[in-house]
Amino acid sequence: MPEGVSCFSDGQRVKLVKRISDEKWDILIIGGGAAGLAAAAEAAMAAEKSDRKPKIIVLEKRPGTGSKICASGNGRCNLSNAACPDVRRTLEFFARVGVLTRTDDEGRIYPYSEEAADVERALRMAAENRGVSIFGNTAVTGLEKGERGFTVTAETVRDGRKEISFLSAERVLMAAGGKSAPKFGTTGDGYVLSRKLGHRVLPLAPVLTAIEVREDVSSLAGVREKARAALYHDGRCVFSEDGEVQFTKDSLSGICIFNMSRFLKPEKGKRLEEGFGRYEIVLDFLPDFTERQAKDFLTEQGKRGLFGEAALNSIVKEKLAKAIAERTLSGEEPEVQLKAMRFVPKMPKGWETAQVTRGGVDLSEVDVDTMESKIVSGLYFAGEVLDYDGPCGGYNLNHAWITGIKAAKAMTGDLLCTEFSR
Numbered sequence: 001m002p003e004g005v006s007c008f009s010d011g012q013r014v015k016l017v018k019r020i021s022d023e024k025w026d027i028l029i030i031g032g033g034a035a036g037l038a039a040a041a042e043a044a045m046a047a048e049k050s051d052r053k054p055k056i057i058v059l060e061k062r063p064g065t066g067s068k069i070c071a072s073g074n075g076r077c078n079l080s081n082a083a084c085p086d087v088r089r090t091l092e093f094f095a096r097v098g099v100l101t102r103t104d105d106e107g108r109i110y111p112y113s114e115e116a117a118d119v120e121r122a123l124r125m126a127a128e129n130r131g132v133s134i135f136g137n138t139a140v141t142g143l144e145k146g147e148r149g150f151t152v153t154a155e156t157v158r159d160g161r162k163e164i165s166f167l168s169a170e171r172v173l174m175a176a177g178g179k180s181a182p183k184f185g186t187t188g189d190g191y192v193l194s195r196k197l198g199h200r201v202l203p204l205a206p207v208l209t210a211i212e213v214r215e216d217v218s219s220l221a222g223v224r225e226k227a228r229a230a231l232y233h234d235g236r237c238v239f240s241e242d243g244e245v246q247f248t249k250d251s252l253s254g255i256c257i258f259n260m261s262r263f264l265k266p267e268k269g270k271r272l273e274e275g276f277g278r279y280e281i282v283l284d285f286l287p288d289f290t291e292r293q294a295k296d297f298l299t300e301q302g303k304r305g306l307f308g309e310a311a312l313n314s315i316v317k318e319k320l321a322k323a324i325a326e327r328t329l330s331g332e333e334p335e336v337q338l339k340a341m342r343f344v345p346k347m348p349k350g351w352e353t354a355q356v357t358r359g360g361v362d363l364s365e366v367d368v369d370t371m372e373s374k375i376v377s378g379l380y381f382a383g384e385v386l387d388y389d390g391p392c393g394g395y396n397l398n399h400a401w402i403t404g405i406k407a408a409k410a411m412t413g414d415l416l417c418t419e420f421s422r
C-alpha cells in the first residue's frame, strides 16, 4: 500500500499518497460521490471473499467524498423509495454496509438516524476498511484507452500546488456525476471525458429545480400553498401533481414544481429563456371543489358580510387571498383564479440550484446489466453522468447506488476470474 497522509480538514479520512502513478490499478473510480462510493464499497466487499485482492482507487475532485450525499434530502438523505423497482437490492446493500433504514408514509426511505453524513461514512468505511485507496483533491483531467488498459491523468491540489499524475488502470468506472449543483464538484467533467472516448452525450438541462415565471409574483414571496400543479403544453396537460407550492420573488418552487421542471423542454433552436412560451402552469388551490362550488361558497361568504380578501381567508394564505381579491396576477373572477391560476414559465432555475441533470451519456451505448460501455471495453458508467433523471423522493440516489453496485459486481466478477494486473 502506498504511503498515505491525511489531508481532509473536516475530519474525514481521505488519503493522499505521494506516488499514485507507481501502481497499476485494477479498478479506478472517477468520482467519490453516491455511485462511486457504492461501487467502491461493493467491489471491496466482493473482493473480500477472494484470496486475490484487487487494487482499487477512487479519485475525488473535492477534498472529501460524498458531499452531495451529505446535502441530500435536506441533510437527511432520502436514499431510495419503496416504489423503486430495485428497492430490495438497495436495502440489501445498505444492510451489508451497516445502514439501518426507515420508510415514511409516502414511501421515502431514509437512514434510521436521518443523518445523511452517516450514509456517506458507512460507504466510505466499507471501502477504506477493505483496502480501497481514496484520494481527495484529485481531479481526473484525461482518460485514454490503450492496448494495455487505461491511462488516467489526474491533478492533485496539495498545499496550493497542483501535481499531475499519470495512472494506469485495467478498468475505469466513470462516476463523475452530472452538471447540477456544481458547488459539490459536479461540473460536467464526466461528459467531456466520455465524449472524448467516443460516447454520445444527450442534451443536458438542469431539472428538479424551481421555475421562474413571467408574472410578477414578488408580492407572494414566502407563501406556501397546497395546490394541484399542472403543466400544459399547447393546451395539453403533460404533468400534474398535488403538493405544496412555494412562491419566491420570481419563481414557483416546492417538490411538485421540482418534479414539473423535468417536463419543461425548450423549443428547438430557441435560447433557454425564450423557449417555454408554449407552456402554461396552472395551479388549482381547490382541487376538491368545482368552480361552481367555489363561486357558491364565495356568494355565501358575501351573505356573511365577508367580501374580497376576507372571503378567501379560510381557503388560501393572506398574501395570496389579497392578490386574488385585488386581481394583481390575473383579471379573472376569484373563483376562476382559485381553480386555475395561470403562469407562463420563463425558464427553470439554472445549474447552481438544480438538484439533477437531465440528459447525459446515451444509455443505448451501455450494457445496462453490467454498466460496461459497448464502445470502449473496460470502461463502466454509473450514476448521474448517464442519461437518467428521476423525480424527487429517492429515485436519483437509488439510480446511483444500483448502477454503482452493478458496475462493481461486473468489474470484480470479471477480475476475480482472471489474472490480476501486477
Ligand SMILES: Cc1cc2nc3c(=O)[nH]c(=O)nc-3n(C[C@H](O)[C@H](O)[C@H](O)COP(=O)(O)OP(=O)(O)OC[C@H]3O[C@@H](n4cnc5c(N)ncnc54)[C@H](O)[C@@H]3O)c2cc1C
Residues within 6 Å of the ligand: 030, 031, 032, 033, 034, 035, 036, 059, 060, 061, 062, 065, 066, 067, 068, 069, 071, 072, 073, 074, 077, 078, 079, 080, 138, 139, 140, 141, 175, 176, 177, 178, 180, 181, 184, 185, 186, 187, 188, 189, 190, 354, 355, 356, 382, 383, 384, 385, 393, 394, 395, 396, 397, 398, 400
Ligand atoms: C441539494 C441536493 C439534494 C438532493 N437530495 C436528494 C435526495 O434526497 N434523494 C435523491 O434521490 N437524490 C437527491 N439529490 C440528487 C442526488 O444527490 C444525485 O442524483 C446523486 O448524488 C448522483 O450521484 P453520482 O454519484 O452520479 O454523482 P455525485 O454524487 O454528484 O458524485 C459525483 C462526484 O464526482 C466528483 N467529480 C466530478 N468530476 C470529477 C473529476 N474530474 N475527477 C474526480 N472527481 C470528480 C464530484 O466532486 C462528486 O463528488 C440531491 C441533489 C442535490 C444537489
